[in-house]
Amino acid sequence: MPITYTSQDQVEVYRFSAPVAIAIPLVALFLQAFLPLRLHFFSLFDLPLLVVIFFAVARRSPVAGLLTGSLIGLLQDSLTHQPIGMYGIAKTVVGFGASSLGAKLDVDNVGARFLVTLFFYAVHEVVYFTVARGLVKLSLQWSWGHEIGGALLNAATAAVLFTLLDRFKQRA
Amino acid sequence: MENLMSRYRNVTILVAILFVQVLGLAVQVKRRAGADESTRVIRLWTVSAVTPFEKAIVWCQNGLGSLWSNYIYLRGVRQENRDLKFEIEQLRLEQVRLSDDAQQARRLQALLGFKEQYIAKTVAAQVIGSSGSEQSRSVYIDKGSSAGVEKDMAVITADGLVGRVLRAYGSSSQVLLINDQSSGVGVIMDKSRLQGVIKGTAAGEVILEKVMTDEQVAPGDLIVTSGGDQIFPKGITVGTVMKVSPGADLFLNIRVKPSANLSRLEEVLVITRKEDRAPSVADTNSVRAVDILTQRLPSVPDKPAADSNQPVTETPAKPAAAQKQVPAARKAAQETPKLAPTSTPSQPAPSETGTSEDKPH
Numbered sequence: 001m002p003i004t005y006t007s008q009d010q011v012e013v014y015r016f017s018a019p020v021a022i023a024i025p026l027v028a029l030f031l032q033a034f035l036p037l038r039l040h041f042f043s044l045f046d047l048p049l050l051v052v053i054f055f056a057v058a059r060r061s062p063v064a065g066l067l068t069g070s071l072i073g074l075l076q077d078s079l080t081h082q083p084i085g086m087y088g089i090a091k092t093v094v095g096f097g098a099s100s101l102g103a104k105l106d107v108d109n110v111g112a113r114f115l116v117t118l119f120f121y122a123v124h125e126v127v128y129f130t131v132a133r134g135l136v137k138l139s140l141q142w143s144w145g146h147e148i149g150g151a152l153l154n155a156a157t158a159a160v161l162f163t164l165l166d167r168f169k170q171r172a
Numbered sequence: 173m174e175n176l177m178s179r180y181r182n183v184t185i186l187v188a189i190l191f192v193q194v195l196g197l198a199v200q201v202k203r204r205a206g207a208d209e210s211t212r213v214i215r216l217w218t219v220s221a222v223t224p225f226e227k228a229i230v231w232c233q234n235g236l237g238s239l240w241s242n243y244i245y246l247r248g249v250r251q252e253n254r255d256l257k258f259e260i261e262q263l264r265l266e267q268v269r270l271s272d273d274a275q276q277a278r279r280l281q282a283l284l285g286f287k288e289q290y291i292a293k294t295v296a297a298q299v300i301g302s303s304g305s306e307q308s309r310s311v312y313i314d315k316g317s318s319a320g321v322e323k324d325m326a327v328i329t330a331d332g333l334v335g336r337v338l339r340a341y342g343s344s345s346q347v348l349l350i351n352d353q354s355s356g357v358g359v360i361m362d363k364s365r366l367q368g369v370i371k372g373t374a375a376g377e378v379i380l381e382k383v384m385t386d387e388q389v390a391p392g393d394l395i396v397t398s399g400g401d402q403i404f405p406k407g408i409t410v411g412t413v414m415k416v417s418p419g420a421d422l423f424l425n426i427r428v429k430p431s432a433n434l435s436r437l438e439e440v441l442v443i444t445r446k447e448d449r450a451p452s453v454a455d456t457n458s459v460r461a462v463d464i465l466t467q468r469l470p471s472v473p474d475k476p477a478a479d480s481n482q483p484v485t486e487t488p489a490k491p492a493a494a495q496k497q498v499p500a501a502r503k504a505a506q507e508t509p510k511l512a513p514t515s516t517p518s519q520p521a522p523s524e525t526g527t528s529e530d531k532p533h
Contacts, residue, residue: 029218030225032304033312040435043306062182070189078218079301080308081338081348083200084211085193087305092193096186132307135197139353140307141374 012108014058014169024165025051025072033079044150046121048072050158052091053120054165056098057107065102069095083136090127094120110159117158121151216341219312223344226300227314234298291405293445294328295319299437300344309352309376310335311437316343324403326443332409332431333357333397334440345442349434350410351378358401359410362394370395370410370428378411380426389416389426405446 016024028047035042052072056065073091077084098120101107107116125147132138200211297313315321317340327334327347335349348355351372359370359380368383383389393413399406411430419425 026221029304030222033222033301034226034229036302036304037299037311037437043302043304063185066182066186066189070193074193074214075218076304078211078215079222080303080305081310081346081352081354082305082308083197084214085197085200089190089193089197092186092189096182100182131197135194136201138307139374 013060013172015172016055016058016168016170020168021055024055024168025068025075029072029075029079032076044153045157046124046150046154048076048087049091049094049121049124050117050154050161051165052095053098053117053158054162056095057102057113057116058169060099060103062096062099062103065095065099066092067095069093082132082138086128086131086136089131090124093127094124097123110163113162114155114159118151118155121154122147125150212339215339219341219344219346223300223312223314226312227344230298230300230314290447291443291445292447293443294441295321295444297321297345297440297442299440303346306376307374309349309372309434310338311347311349313345313347313440313442314343315442316341316345318342320444321345321442322444326404326408327440328408328443329432329437329440331433332411333404334432334434334437336403337442347440350430351376351434356401357404357410358398359395360398361389362396364388364393367398367400368395368426378428378430380413380428381423383424383426384422385418385424387424389413389424391415395428405443 028051032047052069055068069091070088073088076087129140132140295315297315299311300314301312303310321340323337323340325337335347337345338348339346350357353372353374355372357370360367366383366387368380371379371381391413395410397404397408409431411428413426414429415427417425
């Protein structure tokens, strides 16, 4: 079982330098906006979501997690033509949840990261669809195949991406 | 109380942040028309942060691509040149035929006092980015208000309609594609002249709405803009009918294949100026297309005696052989509008009528 329960003292808390904390979300947003033009299937990925989960789990602070999620979500919203706040709300919830989970569980191995991303991708999609349909009255269609495929793809990507991003971690 | 607050501090902050965002969303949804202005600053910041990188990458990509295709990889160019020359010859013949039809249509329109919209000016732009979301089908182009691009201008490619400008920033613009579920385009069927509305679906497909079930629509039918929405000039190709099925209520479910490849957009044209003008009739002395065709095409057998009674007035200086061919060709030209009516006389090809200001970098 990759996820192990640890006491508060055993869990390592990390921080990031300011340039890294700014550049990584911006690069994720840039890639998310640019790559689907060249690689159409790339719209299945949600790189900003993966960055939110990574920062939230590493910092292990619910407030920092929800603020990071909120900010990245709002920036992602502002690139679309939809009202601003839909991704913001979904990623705020994910940031809070992932950091709360990170504070309780050791999720620094590949298997745990895969499962955590799988779970929070689902949470993100449910919240986003609820907001989009309930508040904004968008007529979105829920497709199980699409969502499961997206969750698996993003979870697999997270397992690799988080290993690369680990290089930027600094012990708090 | 203080203890309680500190205990639930994280949850309190979460609820507060969510509340603010929900409130902001509600305000934007409530005044949808003004929402654009209230969120313009944050959108501008994000676009300004992201688009310079996109522009730089597209610029490098085009530079390398140009270097490779123009200076290094020249295999097959001679053959391609020969093929293109042959194609030009074919197109010239086609152009001669079409210009005759167009002249005739213009004369009729002038008689009716009919005014049509022409594309007077276009700006070429490069697609540099997308919204990055499947729920928002829009792209960013590298031309903004500084290049004369404004909100609600039509965006096209050589293949057909792409969408309209949703927001114009200083040096970039956001274009809403026709397959987004919030877009709508007034269209007309090329053959049957049925009117309808093109809309996008949540899955990114394009459908034609508001066509009654008792109408005849077949796969392959061409759809062009009707000009009724005052955004898109009349006659721009939108797509072809893919599938027709009876829908709910009294309307057909019509799936449309867009003419422009919306998932592979690279260069587009923004129509920055349209002109309303009545067609002129200053072509009465011009050479008829059929006359040019008779000179170019191989000779045809002599006409029967009955046809030789028709007068030949416009080609007195022609050789005898050519004069014999004229009545037959003219008769064919007179029959042409009946067989194939000029269904989209006002459709202006961008390359012909528009004056592209600049080329994409």
